[in-house]
Amino acid sequence: MSNTALQIAQGASEQASSAEEVSSSVEEMQSTIQQNSENAIQTERTANTAAKGIIDVSDAAQQSLNAIRLIADKIKIINAIAEKTDILAINAAIEAARAGEHGKGFAVVASEVRKLAETSQNAAIEINELSTTSLKQTEGGGRLMVNIIPDIQKTASLVQEIAVTSGEQRVGALQITQAIEQLSQVTQQNSAAAEEMSATSEELASQAESLHKAIAFFKTTNNKNTNVPQAQRKTFINNDVKPKKETVKIKIDADDSGKDYEMY
Template identity: 55%
Template sequence: MNKALLLIVVLVGTVVTIGLFRILFKRGISFITGIFFVILSVLVVVMLRVNILANEVADRFLGLSLIILAGIVMAYIYDQVVGKTFREMTQKINSLSEGNLDITIEDKYKKLKSEAGEITRSLDDMVQSLTKSVELVQMVSRGELYFDIDQLNEKSQLDSALKEMVLKLREMSTNIKLAAEQVGVGSRELSTTAQTIAQGANEQASAAEEVASAMEEMQASNQQNTDNAIQTDQIARGVATDIQEVNTSIAETSTAMKDISEKIVLINEIAEKTDILAINAAIEAARAGESGKGFAVVAAEVRDLAEHSQKAAEEIESVTKVSMQKVEKSKDLLDKVYPEVIKTSTLVNEISAASKEQSNGIKEVNSGIQQLSAVVQQNSASSEQMAASSEELSSQSDQLNESISFFKVSEDDRAEYSEGEIEKQIMKLNDLLASKRKTKKKKTSSVKKINQPTARGATLDKGVDIKMDDEDFEQY
């Protein structure tokens, strides 16, 4: 009777204890562990109070064996219910820690009502979330930015960072596309303008060379005019000196002619007196008769000579008067010519001075034209270089546009890219970034230096360092 009552009390206590565990632990791991310990405790109590065999030692040995067997059975059941689940989850977690998301969790583990089931379901949700995020990251790596970012979990730091990165990439790719198009249009316009400027500069250089050649010819002609003016001035001065000498000679001639005229008057008077004396001698010879015939002949000859002398003196006097008139006229003409010659000499001297000044001005103009020609040629070279640089800039903008077209912000921009094409686009973008960095360094080292076309095809062994803040990232 006592043993039966004891069994009933043990069973009731076991049921009450299991009920309390059920309320407290809600069929968790602690609930299962508690049940195992309660059952073991009940078995121990029962085996201590019940005698199955007649021998007490045999009863204790049998009870101990049953307890050990029950413990082994309960440990096996515990391992199958809890341990196997945790080992499976541990294996999945280790695989996940190595970056392998190809994990499949069996439904039997996810349907468990215990903490192991909750852990399994949470691990499965985490794997699904990571897999979805990785798929989105892979889409970003292929340049596919058109997926709906609202499906991302804002509570997840990874999804928040991915969402912010996608928004940044969309904005950056759109801005770069617009900037590349604007740069392309501007560079093409700049190239056209530079070519027009270069063509105009070449025409200006040709015109400047023609003007310089004409100015050199003008300078040579002006120099010849200057030399001729100097020679003319010298000749005019010589003529003026000769005129003065001739004028002096004419004055002396006029004086001499006056003296001759006076002498002729005297000779004429002498001839008249000689004629009168000859007449008187002829009269006296006639009175003398035969003795005066010879004297009469002489007197007649003297009279003829006197008449001839008088006649010659009159002719000389007449010629002298005419000559004096011509000399006076010549003197008057020379008096009029001399001031004109002096004036001509002065004008020629002024022309020579003006020619010299003009020659100096032509030299200065020629020098300025040569400098202008040099500047025009330099501008032409700069324009050609600017045209080449703008063409290179246009090429780089096309390359940038081609590279940035890898990112597609809408499904209309979607294109199929193979892995090789994706790597090719990434290499192009890296090359372009490297080229921009080199160009930036050159501009920093020398502001006034003209940028040469950047080299294409530069490879970066270590890729692009993306450890940068938002401002640096937006620059690219």
């Protein structure tokens, strides 16, 4: 029983050290989970900010698109003006030719005006082309931005789920820690109980030993206890005390005449 108690105590000690190791591991895990949770929350915030930014960019693209359309309209007006200026210049040239010698200077002016009109027409056409290209590009960019928004929103919700899961993990880790604490307490109780058991069994062994010694006083017919020498046996009776040896002398033959007795 003493050996068993010793083994139990040893086991309890091993359990305690294991529990300590597990406890420290869980604590590490807990801090990691905490870090994860914080990171997830921060990522969620960043994702939300990014989503808002992209919405803003999308709005800006829409506005820019409108502005480009407006520019295209204005360019059309410029183009029309240039065309009309061209016609006016041609008319002016014809009028100048009809005026003959007096119209020579005016003809030069008309020719210059016609050149300017052509130049502005060309510029208008170029601007129109550019604005068309820009319109297409802005439309494409806006579409891309609009497509990205749901992805980012999905990311934000996923990150939120991660944060929630991290919270659950933290609760789980806390429960594990509590369970390990309880286990540690039980282990300590076991250890104390085993120690007590060990002491009790040692006491029991010594009691049994003294009982054995006490009972060895008896010499039994079954010679199991012959290994205890006779000299070790206690003696209850002091043999030196001799029984009283009072000699009772009955004076039977004091008077042998028999006269006091009736004979049968």
